[in-house]
Amino acid sequence: MxxxxxxxxxxxxxxxxxxxxxxxxxxxxxxxxxxxxxxxxxxxxxxxxxxxxxxxxxxxxxxCFSSSQLGGGRSSSTSGKGKSSEGMMRFGFSLVKGKASHPMEDYHVAKFVQIQGHELGLFAIYDGHLGDSVPAYLQKHLFANILKEEDFWVDPYRAISKAYDKTDQTILSHSSDLGRGGSTAVTAILINGINLWVANVGDSRAVLSSRGQAIQMTTDHEPNTERGSIENRGGFVSNMPGDVPRVNGQLAVSRAFGDKSLKSHLRSDPDIRNANVDSNTDVLVLASDGLWKVMANQEAVDIARRFKDPQKAAKQLIAEAVKRESKDDISCVVVRFRG
Known part of the structure; x- marks a missing residue:
């Protein structure tokens, strides 16, 4: 047949x-x-x-599809590393499945690429919920959608904003295939080693270190902090069931990709922030909330800076989160800007 x-x-x-x-x-x-x-x-x-x-x-x-949809699956843990073309900047990543019975729902991107004579560092964490289809789709498509925006090289802010919206619309239009779930996203684009653009929806977070001081580059989109927006859209925030504020009692973030059944009450527009990388900038940490639930920004930076090898730094951050009894999937990318 x-x-x-x-x-x-x-x-x-x-x-x-x-x-x-x-x-x-x-x-x-x-x-x-x-x-x-x-x-x-x-x-x-x-x-x-x-x-x-x-x-x-x-x-x-x-x-477009994650392997789990057709009976496959992801390994329970993975890690790796890489570097820029001249080796001045390096990255490492590590992901570990949490205690939940469902398959791993965290996905990542970490790589350097050469485009139109520029070197781009592309780093991301996608933390899925109600399945891994949406974060798997984002892993494949979000950066590609950003980079194909005509105004990316002249107006990265506008390009990132437009691509986030278009990507979400595509996910929603294919919900019959991608499922009813959704995903957070934190993306970082490093242009020629000096210009950093960070964007996020949800509670996956990026933290930059300058002279050892932690600078949160993202905004945690939590239902309590965006209650007004949710209620203006006809939704509500409730701690029932459980003890965590949720949109309509279901979702613990106020912005996300996907989640078609809740989308009229959710936002998917990203917060976007730009920073210049200079001689004082040492590390960047991207991680899902499995890390940030049990670790403060400064603690994460302090741990990451102790290791010259960013892969070892990412592994140590996850090991510390597990030691502190984080039960969620945990994913982490560490970028080290200089030796």
Missing amino acids: FRWWLRHRPFMAYTNSTQQPVAEARHIFAFELIHFLGTFAEENSVGQIRGFAGILFSMDWLC
């Missing part, structure tokens, strides 16, 4: 005489394939479905 579908619905059927972009055609192909697999599952084993999905994932066809 699967071979019949591929014969009758080949990938080329999704391109047209106007030369539809291959990436867009792949997305349409993927959406139809998901629906097909749902029907196929009624007649075949999960193992067969995973096999077909695995082939397609290896070809990067299902770029």
